[in-house]
Amino acid sequence: MNELIKVNGLSKTFSLSAKQQKLEKTKEKKKTAVHNLSFTVYEGEIFGLLGPNGAGKTTTLRMLATLISPDEGDAVIDGCNIRTEPEQVREKIAFLTSELKLEDFFTPNYLFHFFSELYHVPEEAVEERRKMLFGVFGIDAFADVKLANLSTGMKQKVSLAISMVHLPNVIIFDEPTNGLDVLTAKVVTDFLLDLKKQGKTIIISTHIFSLIEKICDRAGVIINGKMAVCDSLDKICAGMSLEDRFFELYQQNAGGEAE
């Protein structure tokens, strides 16, 4: 199998501002969010990053999407290094996390065309893609309404559709079903499974076990910024339920650091 994404010893330490120190109730000036993280994602699979709040999932994915750069280690995505070729990496991936907002002033239609231009989508292909993606997420009904007047779930659908304007081969979604009702969440999971069928490679992060069990081929469990285990779902669970296995791992790895 082709190793499409290879992550090698990624580390990231944030320096905390006084305000953040107070929020985190810590006196330390630094916070290591991700520590020496390595994993591999094979072409055409769905890989799940599982971990409790604050484990470092989002930080890892932000590094892969070149939004922030790692302190140590690197990663190669579809042949492009995240450190040395960030622009090429961005061409190849769709990235979504709750931090990425769309401007309230514009309509889904306008934004779709705007981002299509930024991704150099050929002009004749834009309208066809828009129909397809807006169709999948049922955006047509509010395609000409300003985002300011849409609900959180509607905005999330628009974000999902727009992140895919360039139909990339690699999809990195951070908690894609967050804030969505069960119906919409199902649309998203079906969409991901459909993408997998088309041969795309997908990483999702979540703390929802059922989502991992339902769609992921392999998964990595992150605890306190470290990879506790990374394997195919069957091997991780080893006969247990994913939930039970997770608690076991957490006990072994959190080692007294538990909150």
Add this chain to the structure above:
Amino acid sequence: MKGTVFTIFKKEMFRFLGDRKIVFGTILLPGIMIYFLYNFMGDALSNQLSVEEDYKASCYVEALPQELSGMLEQGFAIEEPSGKTPEEIKKSVREKKTDLYIVFPENFMQAVSEYDAGKETEKKAPLVEIYYNSSEPSSTEAYSEATMLLDAYESQMANKFDINLGSGEAEYDLATDEDSTATYFSSMLPMLLLIFLFSGSLAVAPESIAGEKERGTIATLLVTPVRRSHIVIGKIMALSITAMLSGISSTIGTVLSLPSLMAVDNSVNTSINGSVYGVREYLLLAVVIISTVLVLVTLLSIISAYSKSIKEAQTFTMPVMILVLLVGITAMFGSGAKKEWYFYCIPCYNSVQDMIGIFQFQADPVHILLTVCSNIIFVLLGIFVVTKMFHSEKILFNK
């Protein structure tokens, strides 16, 4: 790759010009407000300073000589002080009930004819005293009129020579419309323009850069393959145009209302208006304004990129605004534009100097070229700095 700059530029323009609140609040409103405000100020000032045409100043005259009564009665409502003491009359002037109190010495005409300035040294010249109240416009006016009349009468008696004999100053004031406009425009507009352009930039730059950071929409742009420098250039272009529209609206408001504001000054008989300037002046002005706006927008973009929120950007802008205004004020000192080349390498200072030159019909193309070049260098440096900032996680994502 130029395509992405244009895409960003287009989006920003649509953001500004598609928003009725921004179009009205930051582009149209300033010009309209300035127009009405200045007109109102002009009216109020001229009402305050000028006295009604057919008004006759009330005037007490002590020992008015026959020979002079005809002359004085034309302009003044003369009353005999019969029975009133000088103190009572002075009090009435102080209380603004009476405009003037003129005291001629007894036998004034005789004393005048006996007095010869050339020979007599022991005897003093006869003294006419005029009491007035400088806080009352009609009294001040009456005072200067009375002084003028008596002066004229005095020189008529000696009549060695005359100055500007005639009805008014109009025929002697040789200032052309152009001169007056040059004087007034160059003394007011450069500084005002700098302020207008600054406030235009301030209305949009923090919103577009710090605002996008605050709302998390900039991160969405940063995960696309767009170069950060292209984002910066596209934004600065769009911000400059919007800021300029705002500045131009304020300027039009000022230029249209300036004649009314200037009408306050009575000694100016020529008309003041922007039509005396030709295509050349307006073209040069446009060049200076464009390069100035670029400088201001770049400056505010750096501040906005550093700030976490719009509010913080506005706070950080305050000291910078004061600095820019001080530079602008310093550039207004002195008469006319500076000759030394190095003054034209200081952003903002050079703009004000250029505008003074342009408004006085003395613009030096070399100075303007220097201005444009140094401003472009400043803007390029600024774009480089903001791009660097857009590459910094600390600056972009620090909460």
